[in-house]
Amino acid sequence: MKQNTKGKAFGITAYIVILMLPIYWLLNMSFKTTEETLGKMTFFPENFTFANYATIFSDPSWFMGYINSMTYVGMNMVITLVVALPAAYAFSRYKFVGDKHLFFWLLSNRMAPPAVFLLPFFQLYSSIGLFDTHVAVALAHCLFNVPLAVWILEGFISGVPKEYDEMAYIDGYSFPKFFLKIFIPMIRSGIGVAAFFAFMFSWVELLLARTLTSVDAQPIGAIMTRTVSASGIDWGVLAAAGCLTILPGVLVVWFVRNHVATGFALGRV
Amino acid sequence: MNKVADNRGWLLVLPVFLLVALSALIPLMTVVNYSVQDIFGPGSAYFVGTDWFTEVLHSERLQDSLIRQFLFSGAVLAIEIPLGIGIALMMPTGGKRASLVLILLAIPLLIPWNVVGTIWQIFARGDIGLFGSALTGLGIDYNYTRNTGDAWFTVLLMDVWHWTPLVALLCYSGLRAIPEAFYQAAEIDRASKWAIFRYIQLPKLQSVLVIAVLLRFMDSFMIYTEPFVLTGGGPGSSTTFLSQTLTTMAIGQFDIGRAAAFSLVYFLIVLAVSWVFFTAITHMDKQK
Numbered sequence: 001m002k003q004n005t006k007g008k009a010f011g012i013t014a015y016i017v018i019l020m021l022p023i024y025w026l027l028n029m030s031f032k033t034t035e036e037t038l039g040k041m042t043f044f045p046e047n048f049t050f051a052n053y054a055t056i057f058s059d060p061s062w063f064m065g066y067i068n069s070m071t072y073v074g075m076n077m078v079i080t081l082v083v084a085l086p087a088a089y090a091f092s093r094y095k096f097v098g099d100k101h102l103f104f105w106l107l108s109n110r111m112a113p114p115a116v117f118l119l120p121f122f123q124l125y126s127s128i129g130l131f132d133t134h135v136a137v138a139l140a141h142c143l144f145n146v147p148l149a150v151w152i153l154e155g156f157i158s159g160v161p162k163e164y165d166e167m168a169y170i171d172g173y174s175f176p177k178f179f180l181k182i183f184i185p186m187i188r189s190g191i192g193v194a195a196f197f198a199f200m201f202s203w204v205e206l207l208l209a210r211t212l213t214s215v216d217a218q219p220i221g222a223i224m225t226r227t228v229s230a231s232g233i234d235w236g237v238l239a240a241a242g243c244l245t246i247l248p249g250v251l252v253v254w255f256v257r258n259h260v261a262t263g264f265a266l267g268r269v
Numbered sequence: 270m271n272k273v274a275d276n277r278g279w280l281l282v283l284p285v286f287l288l289v290a291l292s293a294l295i296p297l298m299t300v301v302n303y304s305v306q307d308i309f310g311p312g313s314a315y316f317v318g319t320d321w322f323t324e325v326l327h328s329e330r331l332q333d334s335l336i337r338q339f340l341f342s343g344a345v346l347a348i349e350i351p352l353g354i355g356i357a358l359m360m361p362t363g364g365k366r367a368s369l370v371l372i373l374l375a376i377p378l379l380i381p382w383n384v385v386g387t388i389w390q391i392f393a394r395g396d397i398g399l400f401g402s403a404l405t406g407l408g409i410d411y412n413y414t415r416n417t418g419d420a421w422f423t424v425l426l427m428d429v430w431h432w433t434p435l436v437a438l439l440c441y442s443g444l445r446a447i448p449e450a451f452y453q454a455a456e457i458d459r460a461s462k463w464a465i466f467r468y469i470q471l472p473k474l475q476s477v478l479v480i481a482v483l484l485r486f487m488d489s490f491m492i493y494t495e496p497f498v499l500t501g502g503g504p505g506s507s508t509t510f511l512s513q514t515l516t517t518m519a520i521g522q523f524d525i526g527r528a529a530a531f532s533l534v535y536f537l538i539v540l541a542v543s544w545v546f547f548t549a550i551t552h553m554d555k556q557k
Contacts, residue, residue: 012359016373022392022430023376025399029391037397083288086281094278102282104547109293111543113491115512116532119303119519120296143292146285204381206494207512211520221383235397242384249379250372257368 023246030239037235052240065220066244068134072209072217073202075138080145080198081191088153089179093162106147114207117143122211132214140212141202148201149194156190189259196256203249220245303529321530331531333506334514338490341425341510345489346482348429353436353481354474358466360441371441374434386498389427393499413500417507420500424508427495432488436481443477444470476553483546490539511535 029037030052031045056062090096091103121140122131130136164186168178184191206221213219220241227238307317325331361367380388393413395401404411413423447469455465493512496502502509515535519528 008359009361012356012361012370015356015359016370019377019430019434020373021399022388023380025392026388029397041397041399041402079288083284087285090278090281093272094281095272095274096276096278096282099278102286104544106285106289107547108540108543109289111487111539112293112536113493113512113515113539115491115493115515115519116300116536117293117296118516119525119528120299121292123299124295139288139292142288146289150285200379203379206381206383207516221381224383224387235391238387239391242387245381245384246376246379250376253372253375253379257372 026239026242029235030243032236034234034236049236052236053244055237056240056244062223062241065218065223068213068217069203069209069219069221070248072134072137072141072219073199075134076141076145076202077195077198079138079142080149081195083142084146084149084153084194085184085191086179088150088157089183091150091154092157093165103150106150108147109143110147110151112143114144114205118207118211121208125212131212132216134217136212137209137217137219138202140208141198141205144205145198145201148197152194152197153187153190156187156193160186192256193259196252196259199252200249300529300532303525304533306526308525317526321526322534325527325530325534330506331514334509334511337507337509338511341428341492342486342489344425345428345432346485348425349433349436349485350478350481352429352433354440354478356433356437357440357444358470360437362445371438374438377431377434380431382494383498385427385431386495389423389430389495390499393423415504417504420504420508424496424499427499428489428492431495432485435484439477439481440474443474447473476550479546479549479553483543483550486546487539487543490542 028043028045031048031050032042033047033049033051036042036045036047091099117140125131125136125140130139160183164182165178168182173182206219209219210222213222224238224241227234227241304321305316305318307315307320360370377385392398393401395405395412401411401413410416411419413419451469452465455469460468491512492510493516496508496510497513500508502513515528515531518524518531
């Protein structure tokens with residue numbers, strides 16, 4: 001048995017090392033000058049430099065990309081949770097006309113390839129004057145995040161016995177008061193997981209975010225393409241910009257680390 | 270759980286319904302509208318019935334990218350599902366080390382998709398990338414921008430790198446739900462490792478595996494950004510998948526009617542396959 005555990009530990013360590021290698025290579029490159037990158041292979045930066053990061057932090061047209069991305073991701077998380085929570089409660093507790101069809105219809109939107117909605121979204125948001133605003137991207141991402149959030153929260157809510165609800169009503173709580181004061185604190189890990197997934201999709205998506213913006217709400221992913229110029233690619237700055245997009249994800253996953261595993265099973269284990 | 274029949278449930282669902290209706294029904298109806306018209310410009314559109322659909326279904330370019338798409342999604346599932354199960358079985362079961370492994374596993378899932386493309390674009394280059402130059406150093410003629418086989422290999426490797434952690438995390442949470450008593454019983458029965466896997470672990474993994482297959486199918490079927498950044502769909506059109514073909518048609522060439530018909534066919538395929546998985550999941554939820 002002991003041999004077995006050792007083998008497992010070795011296997012998982014090897015896998016993690018392989019998993020981290022491409023990211024390390026990006027990190028390594030972000031601290032090099034472009035000359036060193038193109039000159040020879042080095043496993044550690046020989047002339048360690050923060051110049052690539054300085055380029056990004058000193059130029060508003062660079063760092064505003066991060067602020068834009070975070071703004072629409074934040075908006076999206078709030079909108080998603082506010083509308084998904086009551087709906088998930090209803091799906092979990094009540095039977096009503098058309099509930100199953102509605103649920104599948106919601107989920108079917110998560111299955112829609114973003115490319116399908118590209119052109120109509122562009123026209124819809126342009127016609128109501130939302131083109132190139134953070135709200136437009138946040139709303140567009142809701143199409144994919146809301147159904148998933150409803151599904152996740154429904155799983156968590158179904159895990160709470162209905163007796164809690166009934167007890168609260170007997171104690172004289174009104175529905176809104178019960179929902180806000182008792183119920184939401186009880187399913188807070190589910191809310192954390194749903195928020196995590198909303199963050200995850202909205203942060204990594206680029207196709208819609210890029211199409212619905214031009215200047216004022218441009219996401220960092222779209223700005224990164226400008227490192228490619230006539231004189232070649234500025235590898236150092238590209239790598240530094242890439243590393244900075246990984247950072248928020250690491251921070252977020254740190255906060256939900258204890259719920260990551262059940263969260264990924266969408267509350268259904 | 271026993272549910273109460275109460276149509277007031279609709280009041281709670283209403284906000285979601287309105288939001289999704291605004292951002293799904295209107296665009297979808299727009300697509301349906303375009304798909305039956307030939308549009309030359311504002312005010313000059315002609316009803317063409319199902320012509321676009323006939324054309325789309327017979328277009329060689331689309332058939333080719335559809336075949337490539339099925340090959341890609343099939344390969345992704347065939348590699349990532351078994352690999353994910355294997356990794357989940359190796360993961361530490363508790364304590365600080367387990368949290369650390371969980372966090373590290375989740376990192377690739379939270380990297381923006383264009384950056385995933387960039388990471389592999391750099392990593393696999395023959396001149397400045399570790400992976401590319403290692404292969405070249407071994408005397409292998411490897412170049413993902415020139416050689417079709419290498420391009421496929423790199424795109425697949427990138428997707429396996431990017432998404433296997435998701436399968437592993439799902440399976441890990443499935444494994445944690447198995448009571449310790451099951452293993453003790455198996456030990457008393459002197460069950461072989463294979464028997465433990467086949468008769469205890471695999472049945473418990475069933476429900477999470479269906480979710481994993483559903484998510485991986487849906488997402489690999491709509492892949493766009495990563496191969497676009499890595500290979501640009503090339504060499505030639507050898508790694509151009511459905512979303513890229515569609516995006517080029519809709520935004521690049523502004524071929525609205527054809528793109529709309531294509532969109533609907535595309536959506537229906539995803540919907541049909543996903544419906545099968547979804548039915549399986551709800552069926553299993555009921556059995557519990």
